Amino acid sequence: xxTTIKRWGNSKAIRVPxxxxxxxxxxxxxxxEIIREGDHITIKKAEKKKHISLAERxxxxxxxxxxxxxxxxxxxxxxxEGTEVW
Numbered sequence: 001x002x003t004t005i006k007r008w009g010n011s012k013a014i015r016v017p018x019x020x021x022x023x024x025x026x027x028x029x030x031x032x033e034i035i036r037e038g039d040h041i042t043i044k045k046a047e048k049k050k051h052i053s054l055a056e057r058x059x060x061x062x063x064x065x066x067x068x069x070x071x072x073x074x075x076x077x078x079x080x081e082g083t084e085v086w
Contacts, residue, residue, distance in 0.1 A: 001020070005012050016026075024045065026032060031046040052060075 001017070003014055003016070005014055007013075021027070026045065033044055033046050035042040035044065
């Protein structure tokens with residue numbers, strides 16, 4: 001199949017026939033990846049990523065960067081200067 005790159009606003013677009021998209025279940029809103037290998041481009045559905053909680057992210061951070069002395073706390077920015085509410 002051949003297709004052409006066309007301007008779409010400030011971007012470029014490649015049109016893919018509906019029959020090809022239907023076979024791959026690539027519907028509106030489905031995320032996909034574009035992989036460049038030399039002068040070839042591969043388009044594939046993106047893998048669904050599991051939601052990672054903040055605690056899990058912190059464990060990963062500690063594992064990658066070693067133990068840290070980070071301790072959450074409050075920061076005092078001084079008295080109000082305007083009409084902000086603290």
